[in-house]
Each structure stands twice: as structure tokens, then as C-alpha cells.
Amino acid sequence: MSKVLQKDQIAEVDHSLYDFKDVEHPSFETNAGLTPEIVEQISRKKGDPEWMREFRLKSLDIYNQLSVPEWGPPIDGLDMRNIVAYVRPDTQMHGKWSDVPDDIKNTFERLGIPEAERKSLAGVGAQYDSEIVYHNVRKEVAEQGVVYTDMESALKGKYADMVREHFMKLVPPTDHKFAALHGAVWSGGSFVYVPPGVSVEIPLQSYFRLNARGAGQFEHTLIIVDKGAYLHFIEGCSAPKYNVANLHAGCVELFVEEGARLRYSTIENWSKNMYNLNTKRALVKKGGTVEWVSGSFGSHTSYLYPMSILQGEGARMEFTGITFAGKGQQLDTGAKVVHAAPHTSSHIVTKSISKDGGECTYRSAVTIQKQASGCKSSVSCESLMLDSQSRSDTIPAMDIRNDDADVGHEAKIGRISDDAVFYLMSRGIREEDARALIVSGFAEPISKELPVEYAVEMNNLIKLEMDQESAPVC
Amino acid sequence: MMEEQLKNINTLPALTWNHLGVNRAKFTAQRPEKRAAVPATMPEAFAKIETGMGKEAETFAEQNCTAYHVIEAEENQEYTNTDSLRYSLTGGDPVVDVTLIHAHAGSRVTVLQSYTSGDDSACFHGGLTKIIAEKGAQVRLVQVQLLNSAGRHFDDVGFLLDDGAHAEIIQAELGGQCAYSGCLALLQGYQSSFGADTIYLGDGTRKLDLNYVARHTGKKTASEMKASGALFGQSDKIYRGTIDFICGAARSTGHETENTLLFSPKVRNRTVPLILCSEEDVDGQHAATIGKINQERLFYLLSRGLTEAEAKQLVIEAQFAPAIAKVPDESLQKTIRNYLGRRMQLDG
Numbered sequence: 001m002s003k004v005l006q007k008d009q010i011a012e013v014d015h016s017l018y019d020f021k022d023v024e025h026p027s028f029e030t031n032a033g034l035t036p037e038i039v040e041q042i043s044r045k046k047g048d049p050e051w052m053r054e055f056r057l058k059s060l061d062i063y064n065q066l067s068v069p070e071w072g073p074p075i076d077g078l079d080m081r082n083i084v085a086y087v088r089p090d091t092q093m094h095g096k097w098s099d100v101p102d103d104i105k106n107t108f109e110r111l112g113i114p115e116a117e118r119k120s121l122a123g124v125g126a127q128y129d130s131e132i133v134y135h136n137v138r139k140e141v142a143e144q145g146v147v148y149t150d151m152e153s154a155l156k157g158k159y160a161d162m163v164r165e166h167f168m169k170l171v172p173p174t175d176h177k178f179a180a181l182h183g184a185v186w187s188g189g190s191f192v193y194v195p196p197g198v199s200v201e202i203p204l205q206s207y208f209r210l211n212a213r214g215a216g217q218f219e220h221t222l223i224i225v226d227k228g229a230y231l232h233f234i235e236g237c238s239a240p241k242y243n244v245a246n247l248h249a250g251c252v253e254l255f256v257e258e259g260a261r262l263r264y265s266t267i268e269n270w271s272k273n274m275y276n277l278n279t280k281r282a283l284v285k286k287g288g289t290v291e292w293v294s295g296s297f298g299s300h301t302s303y304l305y306p307m308s309i310l311q312g313e314g315a316r317m318e319f320t321g322i323t324f325a326g327k328g329q330q331l332d333t334g335a336k337v338v339h340a341a342p343h344t345s346s347h348i349v350t351k352s353i354s355k356d357g358g359e360c361t362y363r364s365a366v367t368i369q370k371q372a373s374g375c376k377s378s379v380s381c382e383s384l385m386l387d388s389q390s391r392s393d394t395i396p397a398m399d400i401r402n403d404d405a406d407v408g409h410e411a412k413i414g415r416i417s418d419d420a421v422f423y424l425m426s427r428g429i430r431e432e433d434a435r436a437l438i439v440s441g442f443a444e445p446i447s448k449e450l451p452v453e454y455a456v457e458m459n460n461l462i463k464l465e466m467d468q469e470s471a472p473v474c
Numbered sequence: 475m476m477e478e479q480l481k482n483i484n485t486l487p488a489l490t491w492n493h494l495g496v497n498r499a500k501f502t503a504q505r506p507e508k509r510a511a512v513p514a515t516m517p518e519a520f521a522k523i524e525t526g527m528g529k530e531a532e533t534f535a536e537q538n539c540t541a542y543h544v545i546e547a548e549e550n551q552e553y554t555n556t557d558s559l560r561y562s563l564t565g566g567d568p569v570v571d572v573t574l575i576h577a578h579a580g581s582r583v584t585v586l587q588s589y590t591s592g593d594d595s596a597c598f599h600g601g602l603t604k605i606i607a608e609k610g611a612q613v614r615l616v617q618v619q620l621l622n623s624a625g626r627h628f629d630d631v632g633f634l635l636d637d638g639a640h641a642e643i644i645q646a647e648l649g650g651q652c653a654y655s656g657c658l659a660l661l662q663g664y665q666s667s668f669g670a671d672t673i674y675l676g677d678g679t680r681k682l683d684l685n686y687v688a689r690h691t692g693k694k695t696a697s698e699m700k701a702s703g704a705l706f707g708q709s710d711k712i713y714r715g716t717i718d719f720i721c722g723a724a725r726s727t728g729h730e731t732e733n734t735l736l737f738s739p740k741v742r743n744r745t746v747p748l749i750l751c752s753e754e755d756v757d758g759q760h761a762a763t764i765g766k767i768n769q770e771r772l773f774y775l776l777s778r779g780l781t782e783a784e785a786k787q788l789v790i791e792a793q794f795a796p797a798i799a800k801v802p803d804e805s806l807q808k809t810i811r812n813y814l815g816r817r818m819q820l821d822g
Contacts, residue, residue: 071489071497365494370739385754388721394749397494398764401743403705403736406765413719413751413758 029087032214034080036060039184042086046152046187051164059173059183066177073301073330073359078275083247085185087129087212093150094134104128107209121234123148125206127219130187141200147193148204151220154191163191166222170253170281170309178277178303182218182251189219189250194229194260203232203265208250210237210274216247223253225260225288232263237270238298245300246274254282254290258312261289265450270298272328277303286312286341293449294321296333305363307336310344310372321350322446325358325390334363334396339372339405348379351446353439354390361393366400366407373404383413384442476505480534483527483628484656484685487716488750496712496746499683501531501628501654504598505538506568512542520574520604525632526656526685532630534570535602541571547581547611556586556802563621565595573603577611577639584614584802591622591649601629607639609663614642616801620813621649623678633659635666637692642669644800646810647682648817649675656685661695661726670699673794676709676741677817685714688730690723690756701732702797704790705741706818716748719756726753730760733793735767737786787818 028045030038039060043053068075094100100108108126123137125148132150141148147159154163173183190206210217225231237248248270256262262282270276276299282290292306308317319335337346352360362381383392394411416438424434447455484499515521516536525532541561547553561569569589577583589599599621607613613633621627627650633641647653659668668688676682688697699715717728734743747760767789775785791798791814801807 069492071491361488363490365491373739383749383751385751385756388724388752388754390754391752393488393751394747394760395488395490396747397490397496398745398762399494399742400736400745400764401741402739403741403766404739405736407763409745409747409760409762411747411749411758411760413749414756415754 029084029212032082032084034060034063034083034085034181034185038085042185042187045086045088047156049155049160052155055168056184059180062173063177063180063184066180068177072303072332073361075275075277075301077300078245078247082214082244084212084215085218086187087215088131089128089133093132095136097134100134104133107211108134108207121203121205123204125150125190127188127206127208129210129212129215130217132188132190137204144198144200145195146198146200147191149191151189151191151222154222159191159193162193162224163222166224166253166255168251168253170255170283171251171279175279178249179251179279182220182249182279185216186218186220186251188217189221192223192231192233194225194231196227197229199230200232203234205234205236208235208237210246210248214244214246216249219250221250221252223262224255225257225262227257228259230261232265235264235266237268244273246271247277248274249277251278252280256282256284256288256290258285259287261291263291263293265293267295268298272298272300274299275301280304280306282306282308282317284308284310284312284315284317287314288312289316292317292319292321292335294319294333295446295450296321296323296331299331300329302331302333304333305336307338308346309338309340310346311340313341313343315341315344317346319348319350320446320449322443323350323352323360325352325354325360327356327358330359332361332363336365337367337377339368339375339377341372343374344372345376349445350381351443352381352383352392353386353442354383354392355386357389359391361395364396366398368400368402368405368407370401373402376406377408379409381411382442384439385413385415478503478505478534480530483531484654484683484714485528486714486746486748487687487718488748490746494744496714496744499654499712501652502626503534503600503628504568504626506540506570508540510539510542512539512572517574519576519606523604523606523632523634524658524660525602525604525630526658526687527628527630527654528656531600531628531656532602535572535600535630538570538600539572540569543571543573545573545575545583545585547577547583549578550580552582554584554802556584559585559587561589561599562592563589563597563599563625564592565597568598568600570600571602575603575605575613575615577605577607577613579609579611582612584616586616586618586802586806588618588620588806589627590620591625594622594624596624596626597621599625599627603631605633605641607633607641608636610638611636612640614644614800616644618646618801618806618810619649619653620810623649623651623680625650626652627654629655631657633657633668635659635661635663635668637663637665639663639666642671644797645670645672646797646801647672647674647684648810648813650680652681654683658687658689659697660689660691661697662691664692665694666692667696669697671797671800672701673797674701674703674711675814675817676703676711677706678709679707680709682709682711684712687716687718688728689718689720690726690728691720693722693724693726695723695726697728699730702793704735704737704793705743706737708738708740710742712744712746714746714748715760716750717758717760718750719753719758721752723753724755727757728759732762734764735790735793736765737767783818787815790814790818
């Protein structure tokens with residue numbers, strides 16, 4: 001009598017930490033749907049300058065003209081007529097944690113945000129539904145001239161011109177349908193400016209929580225890292241699970257000036273009713289560097305491909321990403337890079353794990369333009385399939401338009417090696433522990449790129465739990 | 475001159491961003507005035523075979539066929555045809571050939587198809603080849619395309635492989651103004667295997683558009699696709715290579731590599747190597763290397779007295795040599811080498 005090995009022995013991402021709901025009591029929310037009246041209403045409520053009101057309406061026009069992409073996972077379950085585009089929480093933005101209303105404060109405390117701020121962050125922004133409810137930056141960081149504030153304040157305050165100069169210039173509303181949607185109904189998000197030569201030694205973090213049922217979150221993050229400066233920015237997102245679709249269509253625009261370096265880390269753990277149609281883009285000038293670290297664990301459907309435009313000579317990008325798709329999830333993730341200047345380089349490393357009917361797609365595009373001589377690009381993606389109900393696709397594209405380029409690409413797809421399991425078992429390790437060890441090893445190159453507390457969280461998220469008792473026996 | 479627009483050919487099995495221009499291709503085909511006498515419908519066994527370029531190209535070839543061949547290799551017999559499927563094209567006569575190859579169980583089949591230009595005028599070729607490889611059959615299909623730089627050409631191929639069958643396609647896409655080709659192999663038989671060895675050359679303003687698909691549905695199936703090419707001038711090439719593991723194709727392997735040498739700042743090279751996978755117990759890999767010629771190697775050859783053009787030719791010939799060696803006719807191998815030499819001199 002032999003025991004049949006159960007293939008499906010790796011636990012799904014545990015969302016229970018994030019899956020708790022607050023009673024909804026917004027101070028204002030729009031009706032569901034998307035009309036010029038709703039866009040005007042949002043603009044009025046937020047006290048937009050006139051140019052922004054016009055921008056929103058123009059974006060809505062563009063949204064109505066564009067169609068949904070013909071590629072990617074289906075988004076039929078998303079009906080904009082049912083999405084509430086703006087939900088203002090029943091509080092103002094606060095600079096003191098103690099001033100935040102108790103229920104919202106408790107939510108973020110359960111997510112560990114204030115604790116993280118005390119321990120390891122230079123500043124924190126917390127968004128609840130459509131608006132930022134807390135923003136704070138350490139005094140010593142602010143004294144260096146670092147600006148870290150919410151987008152609404154930036155839009156009207158002394159950085160208004162800077163915001164206007166950069167807002168949706170990298171991701172124009174014409175880029176795709178959901179960029180247009182973002183342009184029409186965006187709300188919340190953060191603005192960061194790091195002055196020339198300033199190195200922000202500890203990270204800034206924004207955390208986005210969507211509590212309202214059937215709502216959309218459309219925060220806008222705009223970061224400018226001036227010449228020779230350095231910043232590490234962390235973004236976290238989560239939401240409780242509802243039985244109706246929620247939508248996240250945020251937009252991140254990063255401007256990395258000459259010789260500057262920006263590290264942008266994201267841990268995305270939206271609930272499994274979320275459509276995550278997010279757009280992120282960086283413009284990197286001469287000698288600048290952008291480093292993306294991306295962990296995608298949540299949402300029902302994701303379209304997420306951070307893009308880097310290497311505009312200045314010697315600019316560099318690195319992308320390190322991991323995606324874990326469990327039951328009912330279709331996560332289409334990857335990266336895009338455009339080499340638009342000579343001697344630029346890009347390095348993309350991704351891992352994906354599919355389990356229990358989950359579908360992972362790695363999608364990328366590497367473009368080397370005519371004028372970009374002497375460029376180097378390397379792409380490596382690995383996928384692990386944990387059962388045959390799941391799916392894993394790799395869809396990379398390379399477009400090279402000159403002869404002085406060095407482009408390499410490699411991809412692998414496979415399962416947990418029986419030989420490796422056998423070897424570990426021969427060393428006295430139980431089978432389930434052996435499988436756990438192998439998956440940990442698979443994810444390790446990515447987790448080591450994360451801030452330590454996030455690496456621990458990620459390891460917990462993909463913690464391996466063996467189900468000995470339910471293993472069938474024949 | 476009757477033309478027909480093929481609007482949806484060489485479709486990528488999983489679509490991606492439209493702005494990359496790789497999701498599908500368009501092609502202007504030329505209808506011949508005289509057509510061959512062919513059966514009204516394709517034999518059922520062949521009709522169900524999918525091809526790499528897709529239904530539009532297949533239908534065009536069926537409806538405009540000028541040369542129709544059915545090859546039957548009897549059980550456990552050997553069949554070789556390296557002579558009768560050679561086409562010399564001239565401007566006034568489009569050639570559209572349809573070839574159906576049925577390799578019965580245990581047979582060994584080698585078929586050579588070649589396309590050359592009879593003169594310097596613009597010519598057109600469209601081809602459809604479908605192959606059934608029954609249990610344990612071995613099929614080698616060699617296609618050599620050496621049209622002049624005004625030629626237009628498409629070549630659509632489909633394989634169906636039964637248990638233990640092995641099929642191999644060697645394609646030399648070296649000529650023409652437009653060269654479009656597609657090949658789909660359905661590995662449905664237990665332990666069936668498929669190999670594709672493609673070499674291509676782009677020069678002048680040539681447009682190359684290639685689409686290869688290995689679809690694994692049978693258990694313990696194996697595919698190995700290799701593509702190797704050189705691009706000069708303002709040539710523009712798209713290579714799509716897909717390994718598709720369907721659920722149930724346990725213990726299958728699929729490997730794919732592409733090496734492209736770039737010799738001009740005006741070339742455009744697009745490569746889209748896909749792995750689609752709904753089966754856990756598989757091993758799929760792809761790798762692509764795209765760039766200029768290795769400078770150390772070039773320097774070494776120059777130091778041995780070769781001119782730069784000769785050195786480049788030598789490197790390209792070395793890269794193409796394994797595929798050329800599989801062409802089952804030494805004189806044609808020599809013709810290919812001479813052709814390559816001429817094209818590169820023209821470029822130089």
C-alpha cells in the first residue's frame with residue numbers, strides 16, 4: 001500500500017489578515033456609474049482648479065471613445081455602471097495619528113502601518129477609500145527639503161505649478177481606457193519631491209485601503225526625484241472581500257532626474273473581488289536609475305506592467321517581481337521598458353506561482369529605439385505550476401531597432417522537481433517540508449529585494465502548509 | 475493582376491499589446507489565372523489539420539492551387555522526394571502549391587520543396603503543406619526559399635503527429651521581398667516529437683514574418699524549435715514561437731531558441747517567444763539572443779586576413795551550417811551558400 005502524493009499541498013495566500021470590514025459611513029459618495037455630472041460633482045467636491053476640471057471632462061470623453069483591450073484576462077465582470085467612483089471618508093486629513101477617527105485608525109493599526117512608521121519609515125501616507133486620512137513626514141526629512149504630501153494639497157499649494165507640469169504627462173489619458181478613466185475620476189494619492197542631492201535614507205510609504213463595497217479607488221502618485229537624489233518609496237494596498245466587483249485604477253508617475261535613483265516597492269494584496277487595472281510609469285534621465293520591486297498576491301484580475309522610459313544616456317532600470325495566483329485569480333503582470341537613449345540598460349527578473357486554478361501571465365515588452373545604441377537588456381522569467389487546474393503563460397516581446405544592442409531573454413516553466421523532493425527526503429526532510437523549502441527557494445531571489453518586514457510578510461503569505469491528513473491513500 | 479488581401483494571418487496564439495504590431499499580419503496574395511484540377515474538398519483527414527498561418531492563408535491556397543500533390547508513404551516503407559517539388563518562378567505565373575503528405579505507420583519520409591526565381595521579375599508563391607505522421611512514422615520536410623528580391627512568398631504548414639511519430643521541418647527563408655511563413659505541429663500522440671530548424675536572412679527592405687507553434691496534447695511529447703538569422707539593410711523581421719502545453723500533456727518538454735545577428739542600424743527585429751501552459755508536469759524553456767556579431771570573434775577573423783565582409787559571411791554560414799547540412803541535396807546546399815554569398819556581397 002503506498003501513499004499517493006498530493007500535489008496540491010501549498011497553501012494559498014492567506015488574505016484573512018486583510019479581510020475585515022469597517023461599517024461604512026462616508027461623508028459623501030457619488031452615485032454608481034460614470035457620467036459628466038458625476039465627474040463634475042467630484043471636481044466640485046474636491047475644489048479642483050479649472051484646468052483640472054476640464055482635464056477630467058476631456059479624459060471622460062477619451063474614456064468613452066476607447067475600447068477595452070483585446071488581449072489579457074477577461075474583465076466582463078466589471079461594469080462601470082455599478083462602480084462608485086468617489087467615496088469621501090467622514091474625516092479630514094490629519095498630521096497626527098491620534099486625530100484619525102477610531103475605526104479608521106484601528107484598520108490601519110491592524111495592518112501594522114503606525115508601527116512600521118515608528119520603526120522604519122521616514123514618512124507615511126494612509127488613504128482610506130477615496131481620500132488620504134493621514135499624512136506625516138519625519139521632521140529631519142522635511143528639513144532636508146523633502147516634500148511628501150497628499151495630491152490635493154500639492155495641486156493647490158506652492159507646488160501647484162510643478163504638479164500641473166507633470167500630472168498625467170507620462171501616462172496621458174489617451175494611453176488606454178483605464179488611464180482615461182483615472183484622468184476623469186482620480187482622487188487621493190501622494191506627491192513626493194526630493195531636492196537635488198538629497199538622499200532619503202529610510203523609506204517613505206503610502207498605504208491604500210479600500211473599505212467601501214462596490215467602490216473604485218483611483219489614487220494618483222507623483223514622485224519627482226531631482227538630480228543626484230535618492231528615494232525608496234513603498235506602496236501597500238489591501239481591501240476586504242465583497243461579493244461585488246471593486247475597481248482599482250490608480251496611476252503612478254515617477255520622474256527620475258539626472259543621476260538620481262528611485263526604488264519603488266509594491267506589495268499588492270487586494271481582495272479577490274478586485275479588478276486591479278493600474279498604470280505605473282517612470283521617466284529616467286541621464287545616469288538615473290529606477291528599481292521596481294513588485295509583489296502581486298491579491299485581486300481577482302490584474303493588469304499591471306510598470307513601464308520605464310530610459311530617456312537619458314546611461315539610464316538604468318531593474319525590475320524584480322513575484323506573482324502568486326490562487327483560486328479564481330487571473331493575474332496578468334510583467335514589465336515594459338523603452339530604451340530611448342544610448343548605453344541604457346535594463347534587467348528584468350520575475351517569478352510566478354500558479355495554484356488551485358489560479359492563472360498567472362507574465363507579459364513584457366523590451367523596445368530599443370533607433371538612436372539607443374550600445375544598450376543592454378536581459379530578461380529572465382520563471383514560472384512554477386503547482387497543479388494542472390492552474391495556468392501559467394509567458395508572453396514576452398522584444399522590439400529592437402538598431403544593430404548595436406545586446407538583448408537576452410530566457411524563460412522557464414515547470415513544476416516542483418521530484419528529484420529535488422526525493423533528494424531532500426533522503427536527507428531526512430519530510431515531503432511536505434521539502435516542497436515548502438523548494439517553493440521558498442524559488443521565491444527567495446525576490447523576497448531578498450523587499451524591505452525586511454515585507455519579506456517576512458511575503459514569506460508568510462506564501463507559507464507552505466502541508467495537508468497530510470487529507471492526502472488520499474490507496 | 476488579381477490580388478487578395480489576407481488580413482489575419484500568423485496570429486499570435488495569445489495576443490499582446492497592439493502597438494507592438496505582432497498580434498497578426500496582413501499579406502497581399504496574388505491569384506493565378508489558371509488553377510490546377512483539384513478535388514472540391516480536401517480529404518477529411520487533412521482538412522482538420524490546423525496550420526501556422528491560419529485559416530485565411532489555408533483557404534487561399536486551397537482555392538487558388540496551381541500545383542497539387544498527394545504523397546502517400548506506405549506502412550514501414552521509405553519515401554524520398556527531393557526532385558519533383560522544385561519550383562522556378564517567373565513574373566507572369568504565380569505558383570500556389572498544395573502538398574498533402576500521409577506518412578503511414580512506421581514509414582520514413584523525406585520531402586524537399588524549393589522555390590527559386592527563373593528571372594528578375596516580381597513573382598509570387600503561396601504554399602500549403604499538411605502532414606499526417608502516423609504511429610512511429612518519421613517525416614522530414616525541407617523547404618528552401620531563394621526567390622529574388624522582388625518575390626512575394628507565403629508558406630503555410632501543419633503537422634499532425636500520432637503515437638511515437640517524429641516530424642521535423644527545416645526551413646531556409648532566405649529570399650523574397652516579403653517572406654511569410656507559419657507552421658503548427660499538433661503533438662497529440664504519446665511520445666511524439668517535433669523539431670523545427672529555421673534559418674532566415676533579411677536584407678534590403680525585406681519583410682519576414684514567421685509564426686511557429688508546437689501544441690502539446692499527448693503525454694511525453696517533445697518539441698525543439700530553433701531559429702537563427704541575420705538581418706542587414708532595412709529589413710524587418712517578426713519571429714513568433716509558441717510552445718503550448720495543453721492540460722493532459724504530462725511529462726512533455728518544449729524548448730525554443732532564437733539567435734539573431736544584426737548588421738545594420740536600420741534593421742528592425744521583433745521576437746515574441748511564448749510559453750502557454752495548462753499542464754503542471756512539463757518542462758518548457760525558451761531563450762533568445764539578439765545583438766551584433768561577437769567583436770572578439772570578428773577581430774580574430776580579421777587578424778587572419780579576412781575582409782570584414784568575408785568574416786561576417788563566415789560567421790553567418792557557421793550559424794546556418796547545421797540547418798543547411800540537413801538539406802538532402804548537396805548541389806542545393808552549394809546553391810544556398812552561393813546565394814548567401816551573393817546577398818551579402820550586395821549588402822556590403
